[in-house]
Amino acid sequence: MNKLIVSPSPHAHTAESVPKLMYGVMISLLPAFAVSVWFFGIGMLIVTTVSVVSCVLFEYLIQKHILKVQPTHLDGSAVLTGLLLAFCLPANIPFWMVMIGALAAIGIGKMTFGGLGNNIFNPALVGRVFLFISFPVAMTSYPVPGQWMKYTDAVTGATPLGIMKEGLGDQTAGQLMQEVPGYMNLFIGNMGGSAGEIAAVALLIGLLYMLYKKIITWHIPVTILGTVAAFTGILWLVNPEQNADPLFHLLTGGLMLGAIYMATDYVTSPMTKKAMVIYGVLIGVLTVIIRVFGAYPEGVQFAILIMNAFVPLLNKYFKPRRFGKEVQHG
Amino acid sequence: MGLLTFSRGGVHPPENKISAGKKIEFAGFPEQVVIPVSQHLGAPSKVLVNRGDQVKTGQLIARSEGFISTNIHSSVTGKVLKVDKFPDASGYKKMAVQVQVEEDSWEEGIDTSDDLMTSIEGTAEEIRNKILAAGIVGLGGATFPSHVKLMTPKGKKAEYLLINGVECEPYLTADHALMMEKSEQLVVGIRILMKGLGVEKAIIGIENNKPDAIEVMTSATADEPGIQVQGLKVKYPQGGEKQLVQALLKREVPSGGLPIDVGVVVFNVGTAYASYLAVQKNRPLIERVVTVTGKSVSNPSNFLTRIGTPASFLIEKAGGLPDDTAKVINGGPMMGKAVAKIDIPIVKGSSGILLLRENEALRNPVLPCIRCTKCVGVCPMGLEPYLLMTQAEKGMWEALENNKVMDCIECGSCSYTCPSSRPLLDYIRLGKAEVGKIMRSRKAV
Numbered sequence: 001m002n003k004l005i006v007s008p009s010p011h012a013h014t015a016e017s018v019p020k021l022m023y024g025v026m027i028s029l030l031p032a033f034a035v036s037v038w039f040f041g042i043g044m045l046i047v048t049t050v051s052v053v054s055c056v057l058f059e060y061l062i063q064k065h066i067l068k069v070q071p072t073h074l075d076g077s078a079v080l081t082g083l084l085l086a087f088c089l090p091a092n093i094p095f096w097m098v099m100i101g102a103l104a105a106i107g108i109g110k111m112t113f114g115g116l117g118n119n120i121f122n123p124a125l126v127g128r129v130f131l132f133i134s135f136p137v138a139m140t141s142y143p144v145p146g147q148w149m150k151y152t153d154a155v156t157g158a159t160p161l162g163i164m165k166e167g168l169g170d171q172t173a174g175q176l177m178q179e180v181p182g183y184m185n186l187f188i189g190n191m192g193g194s195a196g197e198i199a200a201v202a203l204l205i206g207l208l209y210m211l212y213k214k215i216i217t218w219h220i221p222v223t224i225l226g227t228v229a230a231f232t233g234i235l236w237l238v239n240p241e242q243n244a245d246p247l248f249h250l251l252t253g254g255l256m257l258g259a260i261y262m263a264t265d266y267v268t269s270p271m272t273k274k275a276m277v278i279y280g281v282l283i284g285v286l287t288v289i290i291r292v293f294g295a296y297p298e299g300v301q302f303a304i305l306i307m308n309a310f311v312p313l314l315n316k317y318f319k320p321r322r323f324g325k326e327v328q329h330g
Numbered sequence: 331m332g333l334l335t336f337s338r339g340g341v342h343p344p345e346n347k348i349s350a351g352k353k354i355e356f357a358g359f360p361e362q363v364v365i366p367v368s369q370h371l372g373a374p375s376k377v378l379v380n381r382g383d384q385v386k387t388g389q390l391i392a393r394s395e396g397f398i399s400t401n402i403h404s405s406v407t408g409k410v411l412k413v414d415k416f417p418d419a420s421g422y423k424k425m426a427v428q429v430q431v432e433e434d435s436w437e438e439g440i441d442t443s444d445d446l447m448t449s450i451e452g453t454a455e456e457i458r459n460k461i462l463a464a465g466i467v468g469l470g471g472a473t474f475p476s477h478v479k480l481m482t483p484k485g486k487k488a489e490y491l492l493i494n495g496v497e498c499e500p501y502l503t504a505d506h507a508l509m510m511e512k513s514e515q516l517v518v519g520i521r522i523l524m525k526g527l528g529v530e531k532a533i534i535g536i537e538n539n540k541p542d543a544i545e546v547m548t549s550a551t552a553d554e555p556g557i558q559v560q561g562l563k564v565k566y567p568q569g570g571e572k573q574l575v576q577a578l579l580k581r582e583v584p585s586g587g588l589p590i591d592v593g594v595v596v597f598n599v600g601t602a603y604a605s606y607l608a609v610q611k612n613r614p615l616i617e618r619v620v621t622v623t624g625k626s627v628s629n630p631s632n633f634l635t636r637i638g639t640p641a642s643f644l645i646e647k648a649g650g651l652p653d654d655t656a657k658v659i660n661g662g663p664m665m666g667k668a669v670a671k672i673d674i675p676i677v678k679g680s681s682g683i684l685l686l687r688e689n690e691a692l693r694n695p696v697l698p699c700i701r702c703t704k705c706v707g708v709c710p711m712g713l714e715p716y717l718l719m720t721q722a723e724k725g726m727w728e729a730l731e732n733n734k735v736m737d738c739i740e741c742g743s744c745s746y747t748c749p750s751s752r753p754l755l756d757y758i759r760l761g762k763a764e765v766g767k768i769m770r771s772r773k774a775v
Contacts, residue, residue, distance in 0.1 A: 005657045005691050006421075006670050008756050010742030012343050012500070012663040012690070016704070016749045018697050075697070117698035117750075266702045271714065322734050323338065323572065323711040324584040 021266075022076025024215045028206035029083060029261070035189045035199035036091070041148030043091035044195045050095045052082030054102035062111045069115075077116050081105055084124035084261055087196020088254055088301070089131070092143040092154040097135055104130035121308045122268045125301050132301070142192040159192040160252040164244055165297035172241040177248065186251035197257040200250070207260045216264045219276040224259035225250060227284025235292060243292065255287065258300035268308045275311075275318035283307050333538055335563035336573035339710035341743045343566055343664065345539055349503045349623045349630035354511055356634045357620075357647055359431050363406050363638030364416045365391065366426040369677040370467040371474045372398030379427060383410045388437035388614050391427055394462065400475040401465040405616035405636040408432040419660040419667055419674045426675070429638070441611035448518050450525060450609070454480075457526035457609055464608030465615045465678075469600030470494055470569070471661065473679040476601055480526040482590060489593035491524050491532040492578055493602055495547065496562060496569035498537060499662025502682045504619040505599045507632040509536070509543040512603055513550040519606030520557055526605075527595055532557045533578050534599075539564045566664060567741040571596040573710055585737050600681075620644060620676055624685030626652035640673040641683050657691035659684040664742045697750035705744040705754060711737045715744035715754040722761035727768055730761045736769075738762060 036044045060073040085105050089098065105127025113119040132139045140162075143154035158166070160180040167176045181191045189199030197203075210216050233246040249255070254262075263269060263283055270276045283303045290299025368374035375392035385391060385404040392402035408429045415423035436442050452460070462477035482488045497505040509516065524532050534551070536544045538561050551557040560578055562568055572583045574596060581592040589596050597605075600618060607613040616637055623630040628649030635644060641660070645651050651672065659666040660674070661682055705715040713734055721729045735758060744754040 004655070004668070004670060004672075005688075006668045007657075007693060008668075008753075008759070009661075009666060009740075010664045010746050010755065011657060011659055011666065011668065011684075011686060012746060013694065013751060014341070014343075014747055016747065017694070017751070018700060018749050021700075021702065021749055072697075077700075115698065117700050266700045269701075271701060271703050271706055271716070319733075320706060320709075320712045320714065322585060322713070322737060323576075324582045324587065324737070325712075 019076045021215055022080050024213050025080055025210065025261070026076070026083060028209040028215070029087070029196070031202035031205045032087065032196050032199055035202040036087070036195045039145035039189055039198060040091035040143060040195055041150065043143060043147075043151040043154055046095060046151055047089055047091055047093060047098055047195060048083065048086040050098045051086035051089070051102055052079055054099045055079070055082035055085065055106050058103050058106045059111070062107060063115070067111065067115075072116065075116070078106060081110070081123045084196075085127045087257055087261075088124065088128045088194045090139065090142045091195045092141065092150070092152050092156065093138055094152055097131060097138060100134070101127040101131045117267055119267055120311070121305055122262050122265050125262055125305055129301055129305065142194070144192055145190055145198070157192045159297070160186065160248070161291065161297040164248075168242060173244045174240065177244065180248070183247060183251065186248070191252070193252070194254060194257075197254040200256050203256040203260050217273070217276075219273055220264045220269060220280045221259045223277050223280025224263055224284045224287075225255070227281045228255060228288055231285060231288040232292075235288070249288070249291070253291070253298040254300045258287075258304055262300075263304050263307075268311060270311050270314045270318070272315065272318050272320050275314035278318065279307055279311065279314060282310070333561045333563045334577045335565050336568060336577040336710060338712060339708045339743060340565040340567065341708050341746055342564070343500050343746060345564070346500045346625070347503050347506075347539065348501065348625070348627075349621050349632055350506060352503070352507065352630065352632050354507045354619055354632050354634050357636070357639060357644055359406065359434070359636065360639050360643040362411065362428055362430055363636060364426045364428045364640070364675040365402060365405060365638040366416070366418055366424050366675060366677055367392045367402055368424060369402065369473060369637070369679065370400050371472065372396065372400070374425065375399060375402045377413055377425070377427060379410050379413065381410055381412055384408075385410060385429060386435050386437045388440045388616060390614075398475055398478055400462060400467055400477070401614070403465055403614040403616050404429060405638050406431045407435040417671060417674065418677070419669050419680070421670055440613050442613070446514055446518070447610040450518070450522055452609070454526050454528055457522055460609045460612075461526065461605055464604070464613065466601060466604050466608055467615070467678050468598055469604060469618060469678065469681070470598030471665070471679050471681055476597065476605065479595055479597070480523070482527070486590050487593055488527050488529050488590060488595050489531065490579060490595075491520070491527055491529050492574055492594055492596045493520055493532060493534040493599055494569055494571065494574055494596055495534050495536040495540075495543065495599045496574060497540075498564075498566045498569035499664055499666070499682075501623045501684050502621045502662045503623070504621045504632055504681050506540050506543055508599055508603055508619055509540070509547055513546045515606045516547070516599060516603050517550045517554060517557065518610065519602035519604075521554070522605050522609045523597055523602055524556065529595075530556050534559045535562050535574050535578055536560075537562050537564050537568055566743065567710060567739070570710065570739050570741060572739065585734060615678060618676075618678065618680070620680055621682035622648040623682065624652070624655070624687075625690070626654055626687055627685055628652075635676050637676060637678060639676045641669070641676060642672040644676065644683055645672060645685070652685060654687045655685045656688035657686040659686065664746065665740065693753075694751035696752055699752060700750060702749060704747045704749065708743040708747045710741060710743065711739060713738060715758060716752075718761055719752060719754045719757040722757040727761070727764050731765045731769070735761045735765055
């Protein structure tokens, strides 16, 4: 008779796996990718390819030769980091800068903490902020959309948030709104900005896909966007001269990408629904503070990284309600 | 009322109710039976027979020892071969009575006819005594002595009797078959339990993947004003008693407590049927329905089996052990125990024998926790399995106790769901064992 396997229960497992989840997120990014290639052409393709290949390569090299562990570069997480990093860079950034960003993202943002599952900060954002601080000019020169065959030689122009930030001293918000692309263009992505952050509609389609596939829940994206809308709404009502309206804020900059893809990264986001809501609200608040009162036109990247640091604390204090904690009678 | 369900957590494993609709078939008599003296929670029973004794079917062969204990009866007629330690489903050797099987001859005073007896005689106390005498234990798998559960502790009041016809484990269909074929006896059994417990209201909970059972039980209880049938949505672990109480009555059993703390007592349908036989027919618990199933099994069946029959005997009757069998499980795929040998005896708590193929049996390689929160989302008890596993790995027993590890019902939803295939439940069980030890030593001080 054959030997029998004896192991503890349960003796069944769902079809879910880490690669399946990672690839699910990548599929949800396809609309945004398509829109970005449409508006930024070959630059987007090059930046994305370099980013993904570098992330995978650096993960492999670090695991094999420095940490000396079994390389897990093909589990989908490095590819996803590469994609998300590419999505928050300008499409005209030189390829060697992309590689440095990938090294920072994977090497500093992920591997130093112990690899998959152990990092505190979102690796793609670590890479992005590293590049932002190291190459401020390159990281704030965005190509104008529509230049399909241009890469580093693309003509650059200001982003809507940049226009708003620069202009608010001299002009009113209302006047500046004439200078930025109209709402429809903002919605579909016909504006200057990072490769993947421009198309609100494409990103929202991605969000719906991930919700449908139960990859993420609505708590984080909805609270971030809701808080930003509410906070900027209040500011706009109080002083419409000096503040852009909430819809403008929702559609511009890296907010959509951040709310839907960066803040929802499994490893660096909270573990309970209550904690997720607080996390989302505070990211929204910090983003608006930096945008409106801070030195930078965009605040989402810093807001998320700051809140990443608070996640262990949020997890500690916001536990799920235990069954039977309060005796309830129906 | 529409379908109800419990409000937190739960998973949807594939149902695989291959043996559904199979009529209950008497398994027949093996050559020998091995009857363990502990088939229940609580103190093992005291053996009354010796090697060489002749025993009759239904004869008392081991007596209840202590408050939480019950009687054991011979399930066959024959000669006692040995009173010794034999391996059981746990893999350990436990004291048991081995009997060489001869032609069935029942003990005196037992009614072996099939006539339906609907009139219930006796006081509540007499009913409880008959249930103890018959060795009735919870047949849902927990095997808690039923007469103890019918005695409401001081200071508590029983309001509802809940009958568990859920059978949420995939593959198992024994309770389904019982409801389909013995609904009238079941209803009498439920009335007996109601009388023994002293309640006026009973609800039978049945999952919606058994619409025929819901229909049959509804018509069987049509003339019983105190007994109601409630359909439930299919979700595992709906059959867990805490989840059942919450789904049917919206009451949550407090942490560390029992259903009686919220005025409820839960019994499995099999226990209700056994209670009917015990009180109306003086029949002790000597047989039960066991589902033998699996994707490669040629004749998946619901066998009426005498206690002590080797599982291998049932597997032969179901068409033999398939060549691709890699795991044999005593119970269902979510909470059953994998066994090392197939000749282990069927005991009172054995609801099924499941034969799994290799691709179903092997575990996936373990990846790091990616903090996806799925385990937290599926836990029906509101726990955080990812955290409990890490704390158990690191021996943080105090933190485990504070994070309510003892509330875990070991349903396996967490391990089932984890995309990284982490052995969450293994470590939680380790944590429960250590914390349990610490808690007991604290009480002893």
